[in-house]
Amino acid sequence: MGSEAAGAGSDRFSRKLPRERFGPNWPSANPQVPLVGGPSVKGGPSALHLLPMASSYRGTLSPACTQCAEGKKMVLFVSGLCRFRCFYCPVSERRNQKDDTYANERRVTRDQDVLDEARAIGATGTGITGGDPLGVFDRTLHYVTLLKREFGPSHHIHLYTHEPNPEKLRQLAEAGLDEFRLHIPHYLWGPLATGGDAYRSVLEAAPEWGIRRGVEIPVLPEKERELRRLLRALDRIGVDFVNLNELEFSETNEGKMRGRGYALDRRGGWGVDGSRSVAERVVRDLRLTMPVHYCSSRFKDGVQLKHRLLRRIERSSPSFAESTGEGTIVFGVVEGPAGTDLGRLGRRLARLARVRQGEYRVDAVRGRIELGVRPLRRIARGLDWPAFEVEEYPTADALEVERTPLNRAAFPGPPGGGT
Numbered sequence: 001m002g003s004e005a006a007g008a009g010s011d012r013f014s015r016k017l018p019r020e021r022f023g024p025n026w027p028s029a030n031p032q033v034p035l036v037g038g039p040s041v042k043g044g045p046s047a048l049h050l051l052p053m054a055s056s057y058r059g060t061l062s063p064a065c066t067q068c069a070e071g072k073k074m075v076l077f078v079s080g081l082c083r084f085r086c087f088y089c090p091v092s093e094r095r096n097q098k099d100d101t102y103a104n105e106r107r108v109t110r111d112q113d114v115l116d117e118a119r120a121i122g123a124t125g126t127g128i129t130g131g132d133p134l135g136v137f138d139r140t141l142h143y144v145t146l147l148k149r150e151f152g153p154s155h156h157i158h159l160y161t162h163e164p165n166p167e168k169l170r171q172l173a174e175a176g177l178d179e180f181r182l183h184i185p186h187y188l189w190g191p192l193a194t195g196g197d198a199y200r201s202v203l204e205a206a207p208e209w210g211i212r213r214g215v216e217i218p219v220l221p222e223k224e225r226e227l228r229r230l231l232r233a234l235d236r237i238g239v240d241f242v243n244l245n246e247l248e249f250s251e252t253n254e255g256k257m258r259g260r261g262y263a264l265d266r267r268g269g270w271g272v273d274g275s276r277s278v279a280e281r282v283v284r285d286l287r288l289t290m291p292v293h294y295c296s297s298r299f300k301d302g303v304q305l306k307h308r309l310l311r312r313i314e315r316s317s318p319s320f321a322e323s324t325g326e327g328t329i330v331f332g333v334v335e336g337p338a339g340t341d342l343g344r345l346g347r348r349l350a351r352l353a354r355v356r357q358g359e360y361r362v363d364a365v366r367g368r369i370e371l372g373v374r375p376l377r378r379i380a381r382g383l384d385w386p387a388f389e390v391e392e393y394p395t396a397d398a399l400e401v402e403r404t405p406l407n408r409a410a411f412p413g414p415p416g417g418g419t
């Protein structure tokens with residue numbers, strides 16, 4: 001399936017995100033480089049636009065891509081189930097073939113989880129991914145209906161699918177789906193003749209349903225010829241856009257990818273050597289009527305994901321947490337021994353650190369008190385409880401990136417008591 005920030009059914013946190021991805025040298029951090037509508041190499045309606053992180057496009061970007069680049073799209077991973085077994089599938093071990101739903105990183109057990117997560121990032125749209133969303137059609141239909149009912153018709157919803165099923169897509173369009181992106185298997189690339197009939201028919205029928213129709217595929221470097229023929233065929237059909245994704249390594253596909261002779265692109269990121277060059281050539285050379293967009297692996301982490309994290313920090317992080325500007329937050333943590341009355345411990349620490357109510361909080365699940373790192377640093381050495389400076393993602397699963405001990409009690413050793 002195609003991919004977007006934390007999408008493609010992939011779980012971009014499942015692999016280590018190198019720190020340099022959030023470093024200040026990214027073009028995205030440079031205000032001179034706009035996110036979309038970036039520098040145009042040549043004028044005209046199908047001008048070539050350059051985006052940060054080596055991404056580019058010709059024509060007009062899909063509204064879904066614009067929202068995604070700005071971090072305003074929620075990724076609704078509707079189920080890990082998929083009957084297709086693409087060798088390059090990036091879905092993480094934790095989600096692959098598991099019938100679980102996630103809204104961004106939040107595990108969904110009820111509709112309210114989806115709505116809460118959308119509000120936490122101020123989502124203006126949702127990208128439905130998986131697995132294959134059409135494989136759990138009733139659930140997908142339910143979420144499209146729910147999101148449109150809750151956030152109104154302007155909440156833009158798109159989905160990825162590998163299944164060329166006109167009846168399901170027609171019903172989803174009726175429920176409010178704005179756009180679908182068909183993932184055409186690589187062995188059918190070419191003129192979409194006999195083998196690709198089902199895909200061609202869906203794309204030809206879609207305008208009757210009042211829905212935008214696109215194609216999203218990863219760029220396999222050895223398939224440049226077939227890709228060019230496919231793009232010409234899609235242009236003749238008149239699809240609304242094509243998205244080309246850089247083929248990328250993930251923790252789950254690495255073995256199969258290396259087995260096929262793929263290597264890592266040495267220019268950085270997780271892209272497969274050759275994928276970017278082919279995509280850039282195709283976007284640069286082919287003169288087509290339909291818009292074509294190349295989305296690099298680094299763009300997904302460095303721009304899409306980063307912006308979504310920053311939006312979440314702005315809207316949902318506690319006031320005492322400091323943003324690193326890199327999509328993570330830093331704060332202080334004091335861990336209470338098992339059985340501690342955390343409410344009491346919190347009040348005591350607040351008095352010592354001179355912080356008011358609302359400037360600290362009790363995390364009963366993790367058995368700890370959280371507060372600003374500066375006030376904690378002032379008192380940490382005098383505490384008998386382990387105190388740390390913690391860096392976390394601002395996500396629902398609060399993935400920890402790093403922790404620094406602030407006192408002796410924070411170092412492993414014989415258990416110490418509290419005071």
Ligand code: SF4
Pocket residue numbers: 001002008009082083084085086088089090091130131132162183
């Ligand atoms: S279609 Fe299925 S197997 Fe292929 S990449 Fe998407 S989720 Fe993975």
